[in-house]
Amino acid sequence: MKRLTAAAIALVLLPPATAQAQQGHSYDYFAPQREMIQRGVQAILQCNGLFTGDRTPEQVFDQELAYLQNPVGTAEGGDYAVDWERKAVAIGAPGAVPVMRAAFREGIGCVIMSPDQTFDDIDDLPIQTAPPLAGDASTMAWPDGDVVEDRGLPPGVDPVALEAASDWAFERESAEQVTLSLMVVQDGRILHERYAPGVNRFTKTRTWSTAKSIASTLIGMLVDEGKLALDEPLPFNWLPEGAGSPETDPRRHITLRNVLNMSSGLYPVDSWGMEYATGSGFSYWAGVSSVDGARNRSLMREPGSFWDYENYDTLLGVYAMKQVIGDPQAYLEFPRERLLDKIGMRNTYLSTDRFGDFILSSQVYTTARDLARFGMLYQQKGMWKDERLLSAEWIEFVRTPAPATSETGNFYGGQWWLVPDSRTDVPADAYSTAGNRGQYVVVVPSHDLVIVRRGLDYGRQGFSQWDLTREVLKAFDPVATNNR
Numbered sequence: 001m002k003r004l005t006a007a008a009i010a011l012v013l014l015p016p017a018t019a020q021a022q023q024g025h026s027y028d029y030f031a032p033q034r035e036m037i038q039r040g041v042q043a044i045l046q047c048n049g050l051f052t053g054d055r056t057p058e059q060v061f062d063q064e065l066a067y068l069q070n071p072v073g074t075a076e077g078g079d080y081a082v083d084w085e086r087k088a089v090a091i092g093a094p095g096a097v098p099v100m101r102a103a104f105r106e107g108i109g110c111v112i113m114s115p116d117q118t119f120d121d122i123d124d125l126p127i128q129t130a131p132p133l134a135g136d137a138s139t140m141a142w143p144d145g146d147v148v149e150d151r152g153l154p155p156g157v158d159p160v161a162l163e164a165a166s167d168w169a170f171e172r173e174s175a176e177q178v179t180l181s182l183m184v185v186q187d188g189r190i191l192h193e194r195y196a197p198g199v200n201r202f203t204k205t206r207t208w209s210t211a212k213s214i215a216s217t218l219i220g221m222l223v224d225e226g227k228l229a230l231d232e233p234l235p236f237n238w239l240p241e242g243a244g245s246p247e248t249d250p251r252r253h254i255t256l257r258n259v260l261n262m263s264s265g266l267y268p269v270d271s272w273g274m275e276y277a278t279g280s281g282f283s284y285w286a287g288v289s290s291v292d293g294a295r296n297r298s299l300m301r302e303p304g305s306f307w308d309y310e311n312y313d314t315l316l317g318v319y320a321m322k323q324v325i326g327d328p329q330a331y332l333e334f335p336r337e338r339l340l341d342k343i344g345m346r347n348t349y350l351s352t353d354r355f356g357d358f359i360l361s362s363q364v365y366t367t368a369r370d371l372a373r374f375g376m377l378y379q380q381k382g383m384w385k386d387e388r389l390l391s392a393e394w395i396e397f398v399r400t401p402a403p404a405t406s407e408t409g410n411f412y413g414g415q416w417w418l419v420p421d422s423r424t425d426v427p428a429d430a431y432s433t434a435g436n437r438g439q440y441v442v443v444v445p446s447h448d449l450v451i452v453r454r455g456l457d458y459g460r461q462g463f464s465q466w467d468l469t470r471e472v473l474k475a476f477d478p479v480a481t482n483n484r
Contacts, residue, residue: 030277032097037276039091039100040112040285042071044363045206046080047102047110051087052349052365053204063178064205067437067458088119100286109349109365114287117354126356130333133346143373144344146201148190157191161475166194168471169453176459177438180205181368183452184472188376193368204347205454207364207371208435212314213398214339214350214374215360216260216415219317220394221338223256227324230257230397234316235323240295251299256320258303259313260414261402265301268308269293280311283353284362290315290353307404307412311361314415318360328356343377343384345370362435368452371433375441375450378431399431419466426469440465447476 028034042065049060057075065071072091073080079093087104098115105111107128113121137145153159162184170179180199184192195201207214222228234254236246243249251266258264269279276285283290294312325331335350335358348370351363377383382390401410401418409420417432426444433441438455442465451472457463 051104210435
């Protein structure tokens with residue numbers, strides 16, 4: 001028998017080089033996680049739709065869940081359970097994919113539970129028991145309350161053009177863009193307010209990433225007090241356990257400015273198609289600690305050198321807020337005491353994970369009017385009535401382009417979006433919140449204007465807040481604009 005040499009054996013056993021070159025990643029190793037997270041997405045949206053937003057099952061399935069590819073069941077029923085007494089939902093039937101549950105908690109909204117929890121664990125979830133803001137909003141004048149005097153439009157505002165802008169927002173050519181509400185407020189006065197059928201001024205919907213601008217506001221209040229500083233490193237104890245010495249860990253140089261500019265340099269777990277497979281998806285939709293996920297990331301770039309939109313960067317800033325406040329109960333009460341109650345945002349819920357940490361990268365439920373109040377705080381340069389709630393310096397920071405965006409259009413500031421350099425059809429001083437599915441609060445200082453658009457867009461989406469701003473401004477006499 002002829003003996004084969006080692007080289008001959010290698011040629012027999014190894015596939016041709018061309019076959020090796022054709023190998024690729026065709027299998028979705030994260031598919032089980034995606035299925036679990038998808039159930040968690042439905043649990044949170046369905047729970048909040050029913051119990052935070054007081055919407056009907058038909059509205060929830062027609063709009064809240066419209067962007068999910070394969071929601072479980074229909075409005076008539078399916079493999080899900082609604083506990084109307086405990087205000088909770090369970091999505092899916094037991095099997096390879098865990099049943100995911102979410103429960104409404106007073107003052108917070110719905111909290112996602114971990115896969116190994118049941119409805120018997122609801123009472124252990126966080127709750128906000130602070131009494132409601134005093135007064136009856138139905139009898140109080142705007143903006144403290146909801147009574148709006150009909151004084152007609154002020155001089156210089158074209159009613160036909162304003163109505164045309166409203167129609168532009170609501171009567172979309174794309175079926176994927178569903179406008180729920182539109183408000184135009186000038187110098188604190190409501191000039192236009194419109195809602196889709198089945199929606200009104202009390203309807204709470206999810207802000208998605210508009211919550212980031214609320215987070216930045218709360219953080220800014222602590223910076224104004226000197227409890228946090230933009231250009232100092234985040235507190236050392238933000239580093240994950242087992243990280244070693246804070247003096248030698250390269251992440252010790254990350255500053256508050258870096259995370260608010262979306263330029264931490266930390267590994268981007270929420271990008272490149274992994275948004276609903278890893279990263280913050282676990283804290284949003286699967287019951288994992290939002291703090292642990294934000295902290296446990298390695299450094300891959302020099303802080304401040306590269307812009308990468310990351311939910312966990314926002315949550316590192318929120319964690320810094322929690323650390324300097326100190327007391328967990330004071331932390332839970334801080335947003336209401338310092339912001340929401342001050343400006344009459346009585347219909348706003350800032351949700352937490354099951355560990356009691358605010359998920360202020362996305363998880364806020366509120367109304368169009370409350371967001372208009374929030375925009376007015378910025379339009380009024382941080383003042384509310386005769387009280388300064390936010391410094392002019394902080395507002396200047398959120399409107400200043402992140403250095404890492406200088407070569408790509410200067411489109412992002414401190415958790416607020418800026419008019420890109422390429423846009424010349426809207427005032428350059430405008431700036432905006434932005435949330436998935438079309439949640440916008442646009443502030444145009446040169447016109448003393450706030451524009452709020454709430455949507456439940458789905459599919460490719462694509463509704464532009466700057467296009468909306470352009471259309472609305474057609475109704476106003478030209479005024480001098482300020483350049484950034």
